[in-house]
Amino acid sequence: MATDLSAQPGKLAHIHLGVDGGAEKFFVRLSRALAKRGVEQVAFIRKDRPWRNELAEHCDVREMTFSRSHIKRHVIRWNIARQIRQFGAGVTMGWMSPASKWLPKPGPDMRTFLRLGDWPDGFHTYGNVQDLIGNTPEIIRQAVEMGWPADRAHVISNFVDPLPADLQPVNRADYNTPEDATVLIHLGRFVRRKRFDLAIETVARLPQNVHAWLIGDGDLMEDMKALAAERGVTDRVHFLGWQRNPSPFLKAADILLCPTDEEPLGNIVLEGWNAGLPVIATASPGPSWLIEHGKTGLLSPCGDVEGLVGSVTNLQETPGLRAELVDGGRAYLSKNYSEQGVLNSYDLLLGS
Incomplete structure (x- = not known):
């Protein structure tokens, strides 16, 4: 029978090699929420992560160097397993x-999970993985289609923290808007699949009172700035x-x-x-x-800039649509992606 971690607080180890992005923000968020339920945690991460101190507020953080050397990998994995046992x-x-x-080897005293927030890329390094957790059904569907056992694949999505009631918006004038x-x-x-180019092309096809704020960084940043200049919207697209x-x-x-x-x-x-916000x-x-x-x-088809333009125009020209989408989105978020609901799912799976 499943053990509810909220009733019987346990100890959980994490291994996270990420840099800084949405996945890392959710990792810190989930770890904090589990800590509030009394779950003690240790996390093995790379050195100098910008979110390290935030994580350390509620989690024992061990910074490590993860070598690509095949021989060193065995030594590091043994060291991680030893520290997890000691914890x-x-x-x-x-x-x-x-x-x-x-990951340490699973056994009578150790269960191992791998959480995926992106498509599986093969299982050649999954030898110590017992179960997969995907944050969408499509991730798990692809994993099962590739040969992963369906009874060891689970869907648990993300949640977001409610915004503080006293949160102040940035001053638009500070960003030339x-x-x-x-x-x-x-x-x-700023990578290909995020399609910042479509955001720029959308602004270029809309009236002068439409601006875009593009938040992020990456390899394609300079290419996107060049595209904004080419389309003549450098005054309306803000990086x-x-x-x-x-x-x-x-x-x-x-x-x-x-997009x-x-x-x-x-x-x-x-x-x-x-x-x-209404979402397009x-x-x-x-x-x-x-x-x-x-x-x-x-929604509009992938790659269809005119579909995005039509959606923005529809929002601007249809009275009441904005409020309808905002209310619908908030209600759906509250019902399906609450902290309590997501944590309950982790409790049942990790504590079983």
């Missing part, structure tokens, strides 16, 4: 595929860099834009609903699973 954890959760090679502009906001890494706390920007924006091609979940959709997205797997078109957001 007293009976469950270890790896975060994303790179963590799989560092008129107070009366319609501001589209898109967040993420705001990576923001550890994007909430004040979300609160100051008008529409959350998610991605291959989005497993779409944390920014949840963030948009949480901030009280392309129909990649995650947003298609999250959004009911016309009720909790507006």
Whole structure:
């Protein structure tokens, strides 16, 4: 029978090799929520992560060097397993595929999980993984289709923290944005699949009072700045860099834009609903699973800039649609992606 961690607080180990992004924000958020339920945790992470101190507020943090050397890997994995035993954890959760090679061997006193927030890329390093946790059904469907046992694959999605009641929006003037502009906001890494180019192309096809705030960093940043210059919208497309706390920007924006091609979940959709924004997205797997078109957001085909333009125009020209989408998104978020509901699912799985 499943053991409820909220009733019998246990000990949990994490292995997370990430840098800084939505997955890392949720890792800290989940760890904090588990700590509030009395779960003691230890986390093995790379050195100098920008979220290290935030995690350390509620979790024992061990910073390590993860070598690519085959010989050193065995020594490091043995060291991690030894520290986990000393800590007293009976469950270890790896975060994303790179963590799989560092998991301790499962056994009578150790259960191992690998949490995926992106598509599985093969199981060649999954030898010590007992169960997979995916944050969308599509991730798990692909894993099972690739040969992972269905009875060892589980879906548990994400949750977001409610915004503070006294949260103040950023001052638009500080970002060269008129107070009366319609501001589209898109967040993420500047990589191909996030399609920041579509956000720029959308602004270029809309009236002068439409601006875009692009929050993030990455390899394609300079390419996107060049595209904005080519389309003549450098005064309306604002590159705001990576923001550890994007909430004040979300609160100051008008529409959350998610134009991605291959989005497993779409944390920014949840963030948009949480901030009280109407959401416009392309129909990649995650947003298609999250959004009911016309009720909790507006969907258009992937890669279709005219569809995005039409969605923005529809929002601007249809009285009451904004309020309907905002109310629908908030209600859906509260019902399906609450902290309590997600934690209960982890309790049942990790504590079983």
